[in-house]
Amino acid sequence: MKTKILLVEDDSNLGFVIKDNLTQNGFDVYLCEDGEMAWQNFQHNHFDIAIFDIMLPKLDGFTLAEKVRLANKEIPIIFLTAKSMKEDKIKGFQLGADDYIVKPFNMEELVFRIKVFIKRTAKEPSADLFQIGSYQFNYLNLELRHEISSKRLTQKEANLLKLLCHRKNKMVKREDLLKQVWGSNDYFAGRSMDVYISKLRKYLIHDNSIEIINYHGIGFMLSLK
């Protein structure tokens, strides 16, 4: 699965150069030309890394970063700053940013920094204990507890639930779930997943603030009210 990058750069020439370069480095790049568009995109898709220019039409990079950070505490954000901007001003704004890089920069440096983040997030073993409403889900021993009762999940059930938990209250694309849990995205894998979704719903029935919502033709969301 390729690393998905949300790139926001209003200078379309520069934007294309960066996008092209990152694509050649094996990343999946989504280029937006203003902050508003990026925010829309961010809300509807999953990204692994965000790269924001600071001077942007409609919604500047800092404000965008704040919104993004509020919605997602994990995603690494890298700023592209003009040379003219003073370092202390940048630092002052470094609320949610993880790194920044001064224009003009060479692509190798950007790629290097992106890889640092990928390595970092790959290393931090993703949590294996989840609270889902009044349920507790332990991925390691495949246990889904609720008050006194406890259900032992199968590996596939657990894999699927884990992915949904990992992005809870966010829609996860069918395609992504299938690729990651089934390894393939075809008709039969899809039907198999629907069966599993149905099973998970049954297991989670005792807490009615929990829902697995279907987005017709797009994906599923584990929703916690």
Added chain:
Amino acid sequence: MKTKILLVEDDSNLGFVIKDNLTQNGFDVYLCEDGEMAWQNFQHNHFDIAIFDIMLPKLDGFTLAEKVRLANKEIPIIFLTAKSMKEDKIKGFQLGADDYIVKPFNMEELVFRIKVFIKRTAKEPSADLFQIGSYQFNYLNLELRHEISSKRLTQKEANLLKLLCHRKNKMVKREDLLKQVWGSNDYFAGRSMDVYISKLRKYLIHDNSIEIINYHGIGFMLSLK
């Protein structure tokens, strides 16, 4: 599964200190007091990392390292050298060594270097294509080919075979196989594994230079004549 370290240090006080320290850091340490003993130990057990003092009774660290390197091209070897030894002399001997550390050293440094090796070997994805006699075994797509025919293995079968391949012509302990493939080491897992060994033998029957040899009460070895 803990990282297994073969530590050879003739000064028993220093040896115990190092062993104790590494054990506290979560490693499984086997301390030998001379090179001969270490070599015996190495031949009969599996280790992930070797740490050799250079000045040793019976068999010095360098000679030991050469023998070890001949038998195992992968295992990281770290030398402990006396301060008095000149760097160029060490370099001259650096045939099989991966790193060396000058006495007296602080434990944090040694632990750091060990961790570097663990990370490195963990990253290099262990090969997924194996030649077993006239068979070809592709772990990724679970395929075991022989001339024209091809058998698709199950995940467990492939996991077990991969471990045996990975240490081919070396005995692998029952315990290790069970821990790594079944995750637990109890009576039933053991019997299950015996069933799988039996299956693998059947699949590999067309090349009679291949054997899966049992070492009664100890483990199995995939032997290629």
Added chain:
DNA sequence: AATGATTTGTTAAATAACTTAACAAATTCT
């Protein structure tokens, strides 16, 4: 070397995991 205990080899039966089929219901498209 004979005895009994333990471990292993092998086949078959039982169980569990996962997929596919079938049909109803919901959603989207025209």
Added chain:
DNA sequence: AGAATTTGTTAAGTTATTTAACAAATCATT
């Protein structure tokens, strides 16, 4: 509104894995 597609659900079918059963081999003890 009607057709096409997607999803929800149950059940049947298939495959993977475990457990049982018994024979054979190995080991420990006498």
